[in-house]
Amino acid sequence: MASLILDDLVIEQGQQRLLSLDTTIAPGEVLTIMGPSGVGKSTLLAFIAGFLSPAFRARGRVQLDEKRIDMLPAEQRHVGLLFQDPLLFPHLDVEGNLAFGMVREGSRQQRRARIHEALRSVGLETFAKRDPATLSGGQKARVALLRVLLSQPRAILLDEPFSKLDAGLRDEIRHWVFERVRHYRLPTLMVTHDEADARAAGGRIITLDDGCRVTS
């Protein structure tokens, strides 16, 4: 597994500089970016994932696995994305959702076996054919992360992924997510305004103020 390198990133909106960042995220490390709303945290993620809106301009390089990815289209970057909402495709069942991003290696049976293995690891074995709309919040969050992991990303971006979960569930899911990314040694960038998230991540914290970045 390789590091995610953000090399002299500058994101501007019109004439205004929104943020600048220069850092390396090691495999298995969780870098937390914190800051008030509107400061550009989600824009940063959008840029790394490949969805920067034309309203913004960005400079700098993003390197993953020795390859420069900021010139590639989003679907070739192998950067997983987890939003606030689990965004499970409503027209596919749970199995279909998990299979959506899976790499196409091995036979169908092998892929199905991997899906079932993944579901078993979170205690949702019987949920393969279920309609995603019938799942609870915690179950959806689990399936969402499984879907990302099954696509074999080389880095993961988390956009306030726990803010819509109830307090009781949040700890459990947080703990599980961080354990998984450490297990797979994925460099992870998390954006949040919840301090508890940052503490649970246990990694570096970068706070963005109006206009610029500041170190941990």
Place this chain on the structure above:
Amino acid sequence: MSSAVAYRLVVGTLPWLTIALLSMPVASGVLGALMPAFGWLPTLGGDHLSLSPWRQLVQVPGLVDMARLSLVTGLASAALALALVVLFLGSFLYTPLYRRIQRWLSPLLAVPHAAAAIGLAFLLAPSGWAARGLSPWLTGWAYPPGYAFPGDAWGLSLILGLVVKEVPFLLLMSLAALVQCQAGERLTVARSLGYRPLTAFLKGVMPGLYPLLRLPLYAVIAFATSTVDVAMILGPTTPSTLAVSVVGWLNDPVLSTRFMASAGAILQLLLTLTALLIWWSLERLVACASRGWYRDGRRQCGDRWLGGVAWLAMRTVLGLMMTGLAGLVLWSVAGYWPFPHFLPRSPTVHNWLNAADELIVPVWQTLSVALIATLVSVVLVLGSLEAETLRSRPLQPWVQVILYLPLLVPPVAFLFGLVMMQAQAGIRPGLGTVIVGHAVFVLPYVFLSLAESYRRLDPRWSQQARSLGAGPWRVFLGVRLPLLLAPIVTAAAVGFAVSIGQYLPTVLLGAGRVVTVTTEAVSLASGGDRRLTAIYALVQLLLPALGFLLAMRVPRYVFRRRRGLLPGAD
């Protein structure tokens, strides 16, 4: 990757094809009518420019009356429809009545013009259902009275028929516009300042709503001043409206009348332009005159009785449409039905059985044209909307105008020109040309119907899919299409309904070789066989109704085990 390249290619060209389909027929059509109007039509021996077509036109008896009739009925119906819609919205926005009417809007819109006009004609005619219902106990009539409906000299029946169709259209267009101009917020502010609902609407919302309704209103005016099928059914006959006369001249067995017909078509174009100009000046006038009114602080302006008028008028308009259609059903199964009986003496299915054989060919041709035209339009619209998402910015305003082009230029003007161009180019009229002609009219409606839903789709769905490695085709076919299935199918149903209801494109571009239910219904309407006419009108109505039924059922079936995509889920 080659599939991504292919995607970009397809999505890059489709918008241009769309623009081409919208603008080229109209532009070349107008050109094709302009040239013969000044004497240039080689196939008929016209090889030098001259003003003789215009001289001939000016000598037509009653030309001024025809023009005046078209102008007056067009502007009057548009004004009435607007007034009704504004009063209704002002008095009943967000009330249960409004929500109930909202649900009926799409189906009402799908009722083809001809069917609605025929229904109205059969309802209010001297021997129509209304007269039967009120005689002889109220009116004392033992025989049908002698008043003229349809076809009264003032064009009142025509105005009524036009209003009945224009009101649902304007209401539907207002729905989206209300959201865009933040009507809810404006109303809240105005009412909290003490304004009564209608006044709050007129003073607070209308200034923001009207600009958004401008293009649809212009389309309504263009339609009302140049309609052929509704004018044929409900309008006066001597003189008829200008558009009807032009179509008559187009089909005149004396070929040299084509030149005069071209001049007439261009005159119709100028007439519609004049109507739009008059409306535009009225806009300015009203804007000027109301400047003081906005600021005078009067909290109410006869809200209560105007609200009552709006309620009554809306009920009447919708009631007329529904009752007219119900009357058609009765006529279609009527055996012996003497005046003044309210219901047919001996209902029978013989009328339907007898007509069944004759119906096969028209229904088949109607369906083929409608299905192909709709398919083509849906593909083009999907491509254009995908291109929008690719560029992640909405289409520019000039594209909006191009979208409305087929709705603003009188069909009689450019369709005729297309026929002339067709003849020059040696293209044989037939099913193919009719399909293209229909597609020109279907496309704007499909686009308008689908654009909102497409643009409002959460962009994070495709972002999520792409971050999972899905290429552009997969994102489109595997994510966006399923998520938008219901709006797409509804837009297709709307396009289908529009095609079913088309009269002039079929008649002109098919040169008599293509017979649809609508062309038959319109020609039957001027005959005396009410039963057969009613049957054709009902078939004309049933086809789009089936389309909408499918549009409702198909997503429900496809997603029967997916609660997240069933209507009512969120």
